[in-house]
Amino acid sequence: MTAFFKRLALLLVTMLLVTALAFAAFTVIPADPTASILGMNATEEQIAALRAKLGLDLPLWQRYTTWLTDFVRGNFGTSYRFSMPVEDLLRPRVEATLALTGLSFLLIVAVSLPLGLLAAHKEDGLLDRLVTVCGQVTMSIPNFILGIGVIWLFALILGVFQQKYVPPEDGLWAHIRYLLFPALAVALPKTAMTVRLLRGSVLGELRQDYVRTAYSKGNAPRAVLVFHVLRNAMIPVVTFLAMTIPDIMAASIVIEQLFGIPGLGQMLISSIGNRDYPVVQAIVVIAAFVVVACSFLADLLYRLMDPRIGGR
Amino acid sequence: MMLEVENLSVVFRDRRPPLTAVDGVSFQMGEGELLGLAGESGSGKSRTAHAILGLLPAAAEVSGGVRFQGRDLLTMSSVERRQVQGKDISIVFQEPMTSLNPTMRVGRQVEDALRVHTKMAAPERKTRALEAMELAGLPDPERVYRAWPHELSGGMRQRAMIASALVLRPRLLIADEPTTALDVTVQAKILDTLREINRKEGTAILLISHDLLVIRNLCTRVAVMKDGRIVESGPVDQVFQSPREDYTKLLIASRPTRKKLQGGGSHG
Numbered sequence: 362m363t364a365f366f367k368r369l370a371l372l373l374v375t376m377l378l379v380t381a382l383a384f385a386a387f388t389v390i391p392a393d394p395t396a397s398i399l400g401m402n403a404t405e406e407q408i409a410a411l412r413a414k415l416g417l418d419l420p421l422w423q424r425y426t427t428w429l430t431d432f433v434r435g436n437f438g439t440s441y442r443f444s445m446p447v448e449d450l451l452r453p454r455v456e457a458t459l460a461l462t463g464l465s466f467l468l469i470v471a472v473s474l475p476l477g478l479l480a481a482h483k484e485d486g487l488l489d490r491l492v493t494v495c496g497q498v499t500m501s502i503p504n505f506i507l508g509i510g511v512i513w514l515f516a517l518i519l520g521v522f523q524q525k526y527v528p529p530e531d532g533l534w535a536h537i538r539y540l541l542f543p544a545l546a547v548a549l550p551k552t553a554m555t556v557r558l559l560r561g562s563v564l565g566e567l568r569q570d571y572v573r574t575a576y577s578k579g580n581a582p583r584a585v586l587v588f589h590v591l592r593n594a595m596i597p598v599v600t601f602l603a604m605t606i607p608d609i610m611a612a613s614i615v616i617e618q619l620f621g622i623p624g625l626g627q628m629l630i631s632s633i634g635n636r637d638y639p640v641v642q643a644i645v646v647i648a649a650f651v652v653v654a655c656s657f658l659a660d661l662l663y664r665l666m667d668p669r670i671g672g673r
Numbered sequence: 674m675m676l677e678v679e680n681l682s683v684v685f686r687d688r689r690p691p692l693t694a695v696d697g698v699s700f701q702m703g704e705g706e707l708l709g710l711a712g713e714s715g716s717g718k719s720r721t722a723h724a725i726l727g728l729l730p731a732a733a734e735v736s737g738g739v740r741f742q743g744r745d746l747l748t749m750s751s752v753e754r755r756q757v758q759g760k761d762i763s764i765v766f767q768e769p770m771t772s773l774n775p776t777m778r779v780g781r782q783v784e785d786a787l788r789v790h791t792k793m794a795a796p797e798r799k800t801r802a803l804e805a806m807e808l809a810g811l812p813d814p815e816r817v818y819r820a821w822p823h824e825l826s827g828g829m830r831q832r833a834m835i836a837s838a839l840v841l842r843p844r845l846l847i848a849d850e851p852t853t854a855l856d857v858t859v860q861a862k863i864l865d866t867l868r869e870i871n872r873k874e875g876t877a878i879l880l881i882s883h884d885l886l887v888i889r890n891l892c893t894r895v896a897v898m899k900d901g902r903i904v905e906s907g908p909v910d911q912v913f914q915s916p917r918e919d920y921t922k923l924l925i926a927s928r929p930t931r932k933k934l935q936g937g938g939s940h941g
């Protein structure tokens with residue numbers, strides 16, 4: 362339990378550091394947002410008035426604490442470019458990116474768990490070899506190229522995929538159906554890695570003494586796999602899956618560009634170009650939170666699954 | 674005879690040259706009998722036991738015959754063999770530290786054979802598991818039932834293994850060096866427990882040990898193995914008082930290591 366609270370404290374400290382860095386970085390950057398808001402011909406008074414309005418004239422630490430408490434309350438500031446609350450601006454974007462990330466994650470889990478188990482169950486069988494070869498290929502191709510491949514195959518050759526983004530308002534199923542194809546491009550390399558990890562983990566466990574004990578009780582091979590080996594073999598896999606969520610999100614952000622999905626990625630790039638700092642800041646903090654939270658989650662799951670470590 | 678082992682051989686084909694771990698072993702056991710299988714480390718005792726129960730790795734080739742209650746365990750289908758494993762014949766392995774599943778509570782592991790062989794509901798399984806744990810001499814069975822393996826001492830783990838082997842009251846219990854990894858006082862207590870089980874339940878026990886004193890403590894008959902073969906067998910007292918083989922004398926004289934035996938023996 363104390364280890365759990367230590368981890369939680371570490372998470373908070375990390376987030377404090379990340380937010381401070383994000384805040385400092387975008388405040389220290391020399392370009393003055395007033396110029397991009399008011400244009401070149403603004404008077405001194407106009408600029409001073411805007412600086413006061415934006416809080417740019419206050420001391421740094423005060424601006425940070427105000428910004429942070431606002432942030433925690435879900436008030437992410439106002440976009441310079443769109444003159445609207447950042448949280449309202451980002452909400453649909455976050456939803457789109459999370460939908461793609463979540464769908465990709467589900468795809469990885471749903472495909473790699475049975476494949477990894479089956480490949481290990483019949484080691485060196487036809488499926489095992491097929492999975493190994495396909496895995497090697499997909500693991501070595503970047504998501505972006507895979508995305509182009511998916512479009513080429515499903516849109517141009519098979520014609521089952523219309524490359525026109527369907528927002529969730531136009532029907533949840535159509536939305537998910539659309540996202541399935543970019544999710545495929547995101548999920549393939551990670552699926553291959555997960556299959557390989559699980560397969561190796563299962564094969565390692567099958568060599569353990571407790572497996573022989575299970576057989577000595579009259580368990581059939583499948584029962585040994587499901588009742589005895591699975592939980593042990595899943596420990597490293599679950600940790601890997603949790604740690605890999607940020608990677609999946611990063612890959613989603615790349616793939617969004619290719620599939621015209623209005624997610625965080627597009628927003629981040631255009632906001633950087635326009636020096637829309639509040640938006641950039643918010644996206645950076647959200648991304649950092651995902652990374653830190655997932656590593657916390659990985660640790661927590663590891664403790665829950667392995668009784669030798671948990672409980673302390 | 675309850676168990677008839679005839680000309681049993683085990684060859685590891687994955688070795689170059691192929692390694693013969695068990696080389697034409699024959700012996701018999703009656704109902705409720707206490708037989709010891711002695712021999713230096715590496716003489717093939719464990720692999721003999723694994724061959725009887727069909728627990729050898731795929732690379733091992735088995736030949737000969739193992740008849741249990743008249744049926745040949747080696748030629749029957751794997752489905753039929755599974756009906757014998759853990760129900761009519763159980764085994765306690767040499768390694769108490771690693772033979773339990775680290776992520777499964779002890780109680781569930783003791784119950785495992787019940788889950789495999791019966792349709793008992795969970796509460797009844799628990800009752801039976803607690804009984805078996807008591808029989809195996811585990812103190813505070815309720816607590817041990819909920820414990821994780823790593824929370825138990827080596828002796829307790831071995832008792833948990835014994836409980837899991839006994840839960841369906843098998844006719845034959847194979848105990849492979851059940852006390853070797855444990856300290857001497859725990860050793861003696863576990864042997865007492867095995868004797869109790871034999872007396873109360875009529876369970877035949879095949880006790881495997883490199884230590885003839887351990888076998889003398891429990892068994893009435895003994896077979897001595899060397900290099901995969903049985904070199905001498907008979908009533909324990911007779912073998913102890915007038916061993917025919919120098920090898921057996923050395924086993925009796927010392928708690929042997931392989932080196933001592935090879936250095937001191939006139940054969941081998």
Ligand SMILES: Nc1ncnc2c1ncn2[C@@H]1O[C@H](COP(=O)(O)OP(=O)(O)O)[C@@H](O)[C@H]1O
Pocket residue numbers: 685688692693694695712713714715716717718719720721730
């Ligand atoms: N998986 C294996 N592959 C090759 N040789 C093995 C294997 N397991 C055991 N052996 C060999 O078989 C012989 C008998 O082993 P074992 O039955 O474990 O001996 P004991 O239990 O009497 O100490 C030993 O020489 C050992 O090296």
Ligand SMILES: [Mg+2]
Pocket residue numbers: 718719720767849850
């Ligand atoms: Mg052995």
